[in-house]
Amino acid sequence: MTYEITDEFLEKLVGLIYENNDSEIKKLFEEVHFADIAEILDELDFDDSIYIIKLLDSEKTSEILTELDEDTREEILKNLSAKEIADEVREMDTDDAADIIGELSEERQQRVISALEDDEHAADIKELLSYDDDSAGALMAKELVKVYETWTVAGCMRRIRGQAKDVTRVHSIYVVDKEDKLVGRMSLKDLIIAKSDQKIADICKTKVDAVNVHEDDEAVAKIMAKYDLEAIPVVDDNGVLLGRITIDDIVDVIRDEADKDYQMAAGFSQDVEADDTIWELTKARLPWLILALFGGFISVSVLGSFDGAMKNFPELFFFTPLIAAMAGNVGVQSSAIIVQGLANDSLKGSLFKRLLKEILQGLLNGFVLATLLMSAGMLFLGFNLNLGITVATSLISVIIIASIIGTFIPIILEKKGIDPALATGPFITTSNDILGILIYFSIAKLVLGF
Template sequence: EEREKILSHIDDVEQAGDIIDLLKYDEDTAGGLMGTEMIVVNENWSMPECIRQMRMQAEDMDEVYYVYVVDNDDRLKGTLPLKKLITHPSVSKIKHVMEDDPVAVKADTPIDEVALDFEKYDLVAMPVVDSIGRLLGRITVDDVMDQVRDSNERDYQLASGLTHDVESDDKLFAQTKARLPWLLIGMIGGLCNSFILGKFEGGFVVDPALALFIPLIGGTGGNVGTQSSAIVVQGLANGSLDIKKSTQQLLKELGVGLLNGGIIALLVFIYNYFTIGHGHEVTTFAVSISLFCAVMFASVFGTFVPLTLEKLKIDPALATGPFISITNDIIGMLIYMSISSWLIIALH
């Protein structure tokens, strides 16, 4: 109703019609972002006719990025470099000097893919076509950068544990509403850890030194998981990671986890052996084994979650936030307590 009210106040019927045509495209697609102000010439025009038409079209435009060439059915055929207007003033037809096969996107292409094309081909503007190649409009690089910046801000807030967009000048209730859900989930995660530790109270009696390494287990697992998920999310965002190669990425991350986990576990084992080793064999072995297992799990889990979210059409940036840290903290504690319990029984 508000849309119709605004459109009714536009006196220019042609402009109102253009707006209505654009409203049918989703706002997160090339069609929803494109503008229809552009210079279009026909491939069969002569150069004098082309220049005459360009002058007429350019009167209502602030910036001219490219001159697009279409056929009689309005299908995009190429672009006309301005240099050709100067060096070929008497050419018979535009199609003899135009540049063929221009980079274009379809109207239903997601904005993220459009941004990758701009980066890949280093363009300042890109034409938008329909399913049969007819020219519909054009997108400029500043339009895309606005969308990319908004997307990056949204991803950063998701990774920080904010459930929706919030600004520093938002009201108290709005900021509380955005922050509280993940804080409550974190609180539940902390209570779960407390429950796990409570069940292992007898183990701390046997070897109190076990309690000293609880932060190390949880912190290391959380850091590794965040690193893994951040690499995957970045790869998905810039197009360097193909979602079809999920298994390959998981195997690679498994290899990285083996190396990192082995090095960290070995260093901690050496430290514990020379500092608290005598009389604390359970702690010495339990911490190293648990660290290795926690790093392995966090590496694979941190890779698996964003890949799964991407397949489910959910923003994978969610995986770089508190979800990974809380889950790895709980699983790491379960691993540590389980291995410690087994070693206490085996060694005592």
């Protein structure tokens, strides 16, 4: 059942904070999940949030910090000492700890790491901070259960108890050789049903999916989604086991990428949120608006080159917005499908077959829409035959061309290493608007002769 934060709860909590009634506040949060507490803190004033963080024990607040809104967490971390932050990250898995510390300045990072009493934990965090932000190394956690292929099942059972206490959830047991190179994996079931004197090498599965520590995080997400993996081991260039990536981290990657693609499609040049400053929102939107303005200027120039149409066939201009809008809409539809296919790695087949498919579906859509438009035009607007042919032919042509452009621009961008989501935004809409107007008046000039 979803936890509901009510105004009455918040009023009660603020009253307890005002009274410094620490014992009642702790009781209030005893049965509340850390993710819900994070949501509560996002609703409170900053000073009240700090009060709660410093009041609750680190085992709980460490989980809360990972769930907080980034801006709220940033402000809270600014008001915690290096020792207090170290107390929080001490309770976290290494991947979460590295994420939290990575948000600090380099000077504060060093102070927090120095304040950690566990030297191994500190070394693991420093290692994770050394990897590129969008790599598997930055995403992985060092906590895992690792056994050697030469161990017996009985010896393995004794040794993994010490490792498992530091691992939140044991998805797999990873098997390595004497050089710590990954050679296999097994489940707890495999270990339990095996005979105690069997060697690990004899019962483990040698076919194991793994990713390189420098692999792009989006590529890791695709692999885990394709093979339905809850966790995947991470190795270096020599095959040495370094850590593991779990599904919860991959969900964050997928969500962040979806947010970025959605904003790019809407015409934002950088990642922003509704609560960002006016200046940040303006910087994100303005470049695309300038592009749209520039595209509109080109459209006006194109229209100006057909001034003869204005004198002889002024009714043509009534359909200019329709043609431009259809070009933009069809282009966005086509590009959205291709971008989705590229993102899901489900885009298969030859480019020629895809080209033929787009032409045929564009022809079918164009014919249906053109028939509807001509029928409505002749019934209600008194189209003459030549004008009807002009508009219908233009509409079919624009839909086919826009479909082809919407299909191939994302593919070209992908091959050039540019995010194909760029093709679903103002870029494709503006370019197809211009092209649609140009095609429309060129066909009109050919048919009507002006």
